[in-house]
Amino acid sequence: MLHQFRALAAAAAIAVVSLPLAACSDESKLTIHSASGDHTFNIEVVDTAASRAQGLMYRQELADDAGMLFDFLGEQEVSFWMRNTFIPLDMLFITADGVVKNIHVNARPHDPTGIPSDGPVQFVLEIPGGRSVELGIEAGDTVTHPRITAAE
Known part of the structure; x- marks a missing residue:
């Protein structure tokens, strides 16, 4: 009984110590590692059906170092469109x-044409149009x- 109590107490202590570490992970920063260097973006993360559906629609501007990371919580084929997107x-x-599978450059505002992933992905990062070319970001980064x- 005492052994079980000590094991439970040790597990609780580890959990309490780990909480501050989890709280320190900053989901507002994302870095792309490319041949041209490391490029850090200030991002918003969207991971629910409603927040992914809204995305960057109706936004009028997006800073050069800003973006939105769509997390689908598992790999799947996805397709995006630009309906109601102004930039x-x-x-x-x-x-x-974390491997960039493919990039669609300069998706046109308001275009309802689907923009598919090239196979299963878990994430889609949207950044200002043309930035991936300006920064030298490519598939495989x-x-x-x-x-x-x-x-690994």
């Missing part, structure tokens, strides 16, 4: 382990963020 966007389709488990 051109680059869409980076990212696997669960890697992304770090607290939600992404890096490829």
